[in-house]
Amino acid sequence: xxxxxxxxxxxxxxxxxxxxxxxxxxxSLSSFLTLGLAQAEIGPPEKEDLKFGFIxxxxxxxxxxxxxxxxxxxxxxxxxxxxxxxxxxLLDRVIDGQLDGAHMLAGQPLGATIGYGTQxxxxxxxxxxxxxxxxxxxxxxWERMKPNIPxxxxxxxxxxxxxxxxxxVIDEFKAEGKPFNMGMVFPVSTHNYELRYWLAAGxxxxxxxxxxxxxxxxxxxxxxxxxxxxxxxxxxxxxxGTIHGYCVGEPWNQQAVFKGIGVPxxxxxxxxxxxxEKVFGVSSTWAEENPNTHLRVVKAMIRAAKWLDAxxxxxxxxxxxxxxxxxxxxxxxxVIANSMTGTFEYEKGDxxxxxxxxxxFRHHATYPYYSDAIWYLTQMRRWGQIExxxxxxxxxxxxxxxxxxxxxxxxxxxxxxxxxxEASEFPDFDTEDGYRDPQTHFIDGITYDGHAxxxxxxxxxxxxxxxxxx
Numbered sequence: 001x002x003x004x005x006x007x008x009x010x011x012x013x014x015x016x017x018x019x020x021x022x023x024x025x026x027x028s029l030s031s032f033l034t035l036g037l038a039q040a041e042i043g044p045p046e047k048e049d050l051k052f053g054f055i056x057x058x059x060x061x062x063x064x065x066x067x068x069x070x071x072x073x074x075x076x077x078x079x080x081x082x083x084x085x086x087x088x089x090l091l092d093r094v095i096d097g098q099l100d101g102a103h104m105l106a107g108q109p110l111g112a113t114i115g116y117g118t119q120x121x122x123x124x125x126x127x128x129x130x131x132x133x134x135x136x137x138x139x140x141x142w143e144r145m146k147p148n149i150p151x152x153x154x155x156x157x158x159x160x161x162x163x164x165x166x167x168x169v170i171d172e173f174k175a176e177g178k179p180f181n182m183g184m185v186f187p188v189s190t191h192n193y194e195l196r197y198w199l200a201a202g203x204x205x206x207x208x209x210x211x212x213x214x215x216x217x218x219x220x221x222x223x224x225x226x227x228x229x230x231x232x233x234x235x236x237x238x239x240x241g242t243i244h245g246y247c248v249g250e251p252w253n254q255q256a257v258f259k260g261i262g263v264p265x266x267x268x269x270x271x272x273x274x275x276x277e278k279v280f281g282v283s284s285t286w287a288e289e290n291p292n293t294h295l296r297v298v299k300a301m302i303r304a305a306k307w308l309d310a311x312x313x314x315x316x317x318x319x320x321x322x323x324x325x326x327x328x329x330x331x332x333x334x335v336i337a338n339s340m341t342g343t344f345e346y347e348k349g350d351x352x353x354x355x356x357x358x359x360x361f362r363h364h365a366t367y368p369y370y371s372d373a374i375w376y377l378t379q380m381r382r383w384g385q386i387e388x389x390x391x392x393x394x395x396x397x398x399x400x401x402x403x404x405x406x407x408x409x410x411x412x413x414x415x416x417x418x419x420x421x422e423a424s425e426f427p428d429f430d431t432e433d434g435y436r437d438p439q440t441h442f443i444d445g446i447t448y449d450g451h452a453x454x455x456x457x458x459x460x461x462x463x464x465x466x467x468x469x470x
Contacts, residue, residue, distance in 0.1 A: 042414050045076050045293040053084045053093060053102035056232050056329045057249040058340055059129045059278050060103045061319055062360060064328050065304035075296035083327070086230045087186040088118075094283060095120045100290075101297065103128060104281035107188030107376045109402045114377075116188065116211070116385050123287055124279040125407035126298050127368050128305075130359040132277050133191055133268040134253035134344070135198060137166075137245035138238055142263040142347070144169045156350055160270035160443055163202025170204055170223055183229035183237060183246035187218060190277055192226065193379040194268050195247035199224055200462040201444035209384040210470040218383065220470060238262050249277070250358070251331040254338040254345060263347050267357060273441030274356065274363055276372040287407075298411035301366070303420060308360040316341045364427055368408055370434035371450025373399035378453045382463035389467050395453040405434050 050072075054060040063081050066072050072079040084090040084102070091108055093099040095118065109122035137145070148165040150158040173180045184192040187209070196206040207222025209215065219225050229237050234252045237243050239261045247268075256262035268275055280301060287294050307315055320340050324333045338345050340358055345351040359365045374395045380386045409429040415421040438449040446459050457465040464470070 042295045043292045045296055046290045047293045048076060049078050050100040051080045051082060053082055053090045053099040055087060055090065055103060056083055058251055058323055058329060058336055059132045059249055061308055061323060062128050062301045062304040063103055064322055065307055065319060066300040068322055069307060071300035071303045075300050077296055091118060094281060100286060101280060101282040104279050105186055105189045106276055106279050109279065109281045110373060110376050111188035113402050114398060121284040122281045123284050123402055123404050124281050124368055125404040126280040126301055127276055127366050128278040128280055130274045130276060130363060130365045131269045131356060132358050133194060133247060133249045134264045135195060135245065135247045135266050136253045136256045136262045136264045138262050141169060141244050161265045163199050163204050167202050167204050180224045181243045182224050182226050183234055183243040184226050185231050185248060186228055191247040194271050195226065196383060198271050198443060205462055208470050212387045235259055235261060250339045251329060251335045254335050255331065257345050257348055258335050267344055267354060269354060269357055271443045294407065295411045298408060299415055302412060302415060305361040305366045309362050313342055367427055368403040368405050369436055370399040370403055371436045373403045374450045374453050375448060378457055382457060384464055384470050387469060392453055
């Protein structure tokens with residue numbers, strides 16, 4: 001196993017120093033542990049040259065920053081980051097080993113592990129961000145919605161804008177025999193589940209999946225027909241009239257504002273405050289074969305996430321400049337900055353402060369909570385991707401197969417020992433059980449407790465629950 005020359009020299013100097021101090025009797029056991037604990041816990045990387053994939057979205061930022069700021073190199077890793085054509089290609093390339101890991105939809109490791117779509121055991125030890133998505137509708141749909149929306153004293157729409165205000169428009173489409181089409185990025189994407197959640201909360205049925213019947217359209221019994229559109233193609237597809245609205249991450253909602261073709265009407269922060277978004281996924285086989293490499297990757301990305309949120313988002317302008325480069329997101333600086341720097345523009349000129357629209361480190365954003373995984377599994381069950389009832393224990397066991405806070409904790413402890421991070425910046429690893437406290441900030445007022453997934457499903461008027469089956 002080869003270590004690059006500077007790192008080899010550093011390790012050799014450190015080893016010789018410790019040996020000399022021990023021989024001289026000047027190094028106590030506790031001092032020895034302090035000096036060498038991180039190296040003792042995490043050995044040299046099994047694989048140094050790595051290739052990671054991403055989709056052109058601003059929430060790939062931890063990968064870009066870990067690369068640009070040298071955090072990967074600090075861990076003895078030589079990384080390439082490469083944009084992928086779509087989420088399926090990205091997942092397939094992680095599974096077949098063309099990619100060592102990737103920026104993934106949170107539902108991808110879960111869906112693959114339970115065999116929805118592609119069957120493969122994918123794990124995640126790092127959550128990449130909170131929030132970051134929005135729902136946009138065409139100008140025509142917005143004009144038809146506006147009479148239904150309450151206004152504030154200044155005549156601006158009162159937020160959050162609920163799907164209740166879209167329902168009369170969809171009813172008109174149905175009466176005219178016209179389909180109401182909306183785009184989302186992938187069947188197991190956060191965007192799919194957030195869009196479905198928002199629609200159902202307004203009495204609009206987003207449709208069911210029935211994989212056991214060979215129907216993976218997700219459009220059975222649907223009032224609004226949801227289909228897959230790759231994120232960068234969302235604005236053009238909307239402009240062409242193929243879809244009437246979409247749910248996507250940035251910068252593709254703000255792009256609709258800049259192009260004058262649509263209006264972002266709600267952010268996912270308003271649908272579910274501080275919801276988990278992307279994860280960094282690797283195959284379980286890769287993780288087993290490269291445990292030190294994996295830990296070092298997580299360490300680098302934790303540091304990148306902290307940098308992105310540091311100084312009250314003071315580093316965001318620099319991050320926006322990096323992301324605007326063609327090798328990363330490749331959108332105009334102003335488009336990315338419109339959401340990345342703490343604001344979000346809805347209707348043209350209606351720019352509002354949303355400081356937590358993108359969160360990369362605050363609120364323990366990087367910690368892979370089991371309860372986050374369980375929420376995604378409940379939505380898979382709700383919409384038929386999981387076709388039969390499962391006991392609560394199944395949800396919990398599946399979450400633990402895929403989400404790996406144990407790996408995260410080891411990486412974080414190493415950073416703490418090295419003096420790069422403070423223990424106070426992380427959950428208390430000695431007491432943390434992997435479940436967030438019951439969460440109440442959903443647009444429909446329903447409380448989510450990850451300890452009771454089936455009870456949670458019973459609270460919804462629209463969606464499968466109990467022994468329901470399509």
